[in-house]
Amino acid sequence: MRRSSAHPHATWVRCRACGAGFYPAQRRCTACGAWDQLDDEPLPRAGSLFAWTVVHVAAADPPLPVPYAVGYVDLDDGPRVLGPIAVDGDPETALRSGQRLTLVPHDPADDVPFHLEVAA
């Protein structure tokens, strides 16, 4: 895995002054202009699938077995985040836009901070 900075794990930031939230994290609140008012919060654990694809030809790194699904999920009262989507069976037929997904945080030592899966 290529080097990436030590961003807090599966979090976004929310402004104490105005309540606006940002993902990925920001240095200041660009909604109200406040500095030093952003707190880390865990990403919401549920959301709806906004856009998705099934990748059949992968990059050398990360070395994922194909095919695999990736998509943007609109988290409830939270941001739109991209993540890998774990599905049983053929991902081409298992997913549909608007579907409810669950965000599953990973151990901080993992290469990725979370994945998504179809809500039970």
Place this chain on the structure above:
Amino acid sequence: MSATSERTVAIRGVGTTTFGRQPGETDRSLAERAVQLALADADLDPAAIDAAWIGNVTGGQLGGQMSALGQLALRPFGVGGLPVTRLENGCASGSVAVRSAYLAVATGQADVALAFGAEHMTAAPTPLAIEVLAGASDLEAEARFGITFPGVFGMIARRHMEVHGTTPEQLAAVTVKNRANGARNPIAQFDQAVTVDDVLGARRIASPLGLLDCCAISDGAAAVIVVAEHLARPGDPRIAASAQTSSDFEPFGEMTGFALTRRAAEEAYAQAGISADDVDLAEVHDCFTIAEILHTEDLGFCEKGAGGPFVEEGQTARDGLVAVNPSGGLGARGHPVGATGCAQVAEAVLQLRGDAGERQVDGARVALTHTLGAFVHGAAANCALHVLVAA
């Protein structure tokens, strides 16, 4: 931003190497060939070049030659001592090189400025090339999850289909048109016509996109010699507008188009004093079929959402309302990423001079070039747009 052109700027010469797999070549050797072609086309002493910018994206990771690529590619012509910059803005690198040359001449910093771009990508295993290109997204929030560029545009294609009813056949129509154009372009990577069924039946790359929805890994270089008006020859096209935008990181809304293209087009049309209706031909960034469809919308050639029927009805064909990618575009000419922006401008120049041979757009007077580079948080990160007008 207001127009920056204090001096009228023209393009005196262009050169484009063959695009496509070229074993034995390198970024540097391809760049040298493009410079030689452009110098010959311009009929200009190499010593006249005052400044140069070279677009190159993957050289550091694939070929290994970084930092002095431009200087090394100019040395065989006895050109040295001038400011030379290697420029990396993702797939927009070549067109930002053109913009840099334009600004240098427009502001009087140079009378002759060279913009060139080169990329040799096919020597690398495809998965490595995909990984390096995915570095043009947000490594921390995107690439680490395995999203590839075909994957990005696969998501956009599905959105466009869901929101606007665009069909797989309409996506395929882009490839059919561009391959037909490429068949008339001697430097194109792909010169074989394909059918809608060929496109629909190709193996999947990132759903709903298949192999023939995607531009290919390629090798090639292109060069553009930009000059002040007093050095232009009677037939040399003028640069009427040059605009560059980046992502504003606003929430990415419907994900069916690119706001930065709309902003760049608005600025460029204002600089040139034209509207979208005035454009005779456009070389746009069709890295994937869906990309060309949404660019035709964002550039104002048709309404948002109407891009699918627009291409299917032939409105973007060489003899259509606006000829889109008469060169074959990225899909058929090829996409050696750092070279693409210069190759687009080179095509526009040939068309405006009436030198485009079998693919000539009749009566071409106004040409637009549009390049995107990098993708972050649902939107492209770089956009460079030029308007060229016939002399």
